Amino acid sequence: MVVKHWKEVGEMKPSEPGAGGVKLRVLIGEEEGAPNFIMRYFTVEPGGQTPYHTHPWEHEVFVLSGKGEVRQGGGRWSIGPGSVVYVAPGEEHQFLNVGDEPLEFLCMIPISK
Amino acid sequence: MVVKHWKEVGEMKPSEPGAGGVKLRVLIGEEEGAPNFIMRYFTVEPGGQTPYHTHPWEHEVFVLSGKGEVRQGGGRWSIGPGSVVYVAPGEEHQFLNVGDEPLEFLCMIPISK
DSSP states (O other): OEEEEGGGSOOBOOOSTTOEEEEEEEEESGGGTOSSEEEEEEEEEEEEEOOOBOOSSOEEEEEEESOEEEEETTEEEEEOTTEEEEEOTTOOBEEEEOSSSOEEEEEEEESOO | OEEEEGGGSOOBOOOSTTOEEEEEEEEESGGGTOSSEEEEEEEEEEEEEOOOBOOSSOEEEEEEESOEEEEETTEEEEEOTTEEEEEOTTOOBEEEEOSSSOEEEEEEEESOO
């Protein structure tokens, strides 16, 4: 059993080009012994965005705070606290902060990806 | 891509003995095409609790609101908004609401469990 608060976990900057104003924390990962999937906490500053990209693994996202959009091709969906987003393997996607406060969300992915 | 709000998802009662005042919603599951793990939203009413049990799969939990405890053997840890709990496969565990408001948390598990 591991019990902690998300704020205790150190943050890092993703190195992928196209990310702007993004920080992430790995809340539960291989270090904690997770065998199948990992839990990550993202913070996107106002005006920031994750890369518009695709990869062969899924995202399961739960939005905690802020005002954002998720983009896919020409489509954009508004997201806010309590929004749930499933991005299937191979789907292009991007998360954007369109508000004045940090956009914060959990993003789970399968392990070793 | 699936985008929705957790409140749009219908809730159900777990049938397992030992659960009291517990409702859950499957936010992202096999119905949405999730291949590896599923996202569930739990609501535990004041005074309620999940069963004290164990199983061969892990839990990855993020607490959204309320005041609770997670129990394992004689140990109890306080949990509240922003708490992160990793329960390894085979570990006994129970979540209890010890506050006056609903205890709400996300609980992810690997698929087909």
